[in-house]
């Protein structure tokens with residue numbers, strides 16, 4: 001079992017959670033990330049959380065494949081180097097909720113030219129070292145007629161390993177977006193010591209409107225963890241728009257901060273017309289709330305899954 005928090009001193013930590021409108025312009029996206037890091041540092045945060053597609057959101061499958069970062073061990077990596085430099089310069093730890101990394105196996109091994117990417121969530125420390133690399137396991141292949149049509153597996157190969165990562169703010173359970181709908185994954189992460197579940201996302205508007213808050217609060221309540229969900233918001237290109245509502249939920253299920261969306265509803269902005277990207281929400285979280293939620297209702301001791 002992975003026990004947490006060699007680094008944490010005290011139970012209270014300031015975090016910054018970003019809401020971005022990323023496009024296929026990597027330099028502009030990295031500038032937005034750098035601005036967020038500057039604000040997070042100014043406001044005394046220890047760690048910055050970025051959404052899925054934080055540095056690139058493609059306009060087509062072929063563009064996503066062509067523009068992916070090369071595998072992590074290679075030298076010249078535009079996005080990873082940019083993120084590392086931002087972490088070093090700001091002294092922040094960074095959760096980069098999703099970047100595309102090439103080198104994944106093709107759909108069809110008989111067609112090796114058609115390779116794919118891994119949708120990769122990196123945890124980078126304050127000196128620029130990659131502390132954790134998680135490859136998205138559940139891929140969003142969903143067709144809701146007239147509303148949503150996305151086939152992530154056309155560009156992306158699934159990962160196979162769940163990951164927890166120690167950090168200065170606690171033990172992180174590292175996931176991405178659509179993983180949110182698979183609760184067994186979060187139980188596993190919590191059993192491995194996670195205190196804070198990360199769900200960086202680029203949710204669609206119809207599915208976000210119907211499910212986002214409920215699913216995030218459920219994962220927080222049933223695992224008695226904080227949930228941090230950085231988010232994409234707004235129009236990325238003529239085909240793609242995201243729901244927004246970057247969220248911070250405490251282990252009792254209370255929404256501590258909500259960045260809002262086109263439907264309003266945020267705790268930070270008064271109304272939807274005030275929403276800007278990039279933006280961050282800075283919030284203090286207290287890990288004692290994890291302990292107290294687990295003392296109040298000892299779910300972990302009552303689990304009987306092995307018996308049925």
Ligand SMILES: O=C(O)CNC(=O)[C@H](CS)NC(=O)CCC(=O)C(=O)O
Pocket residue numbers: 052053057058064098119139140150151152177178181202203204207208
């Ligand atoms: O473009 C990329 O490569 C990044 N990947 C995404 O944006 C992914 C797959 S298309 N989006 C989701 O998983 C949305 C899930 C969702 O909206 C839900 O579960 O309802």
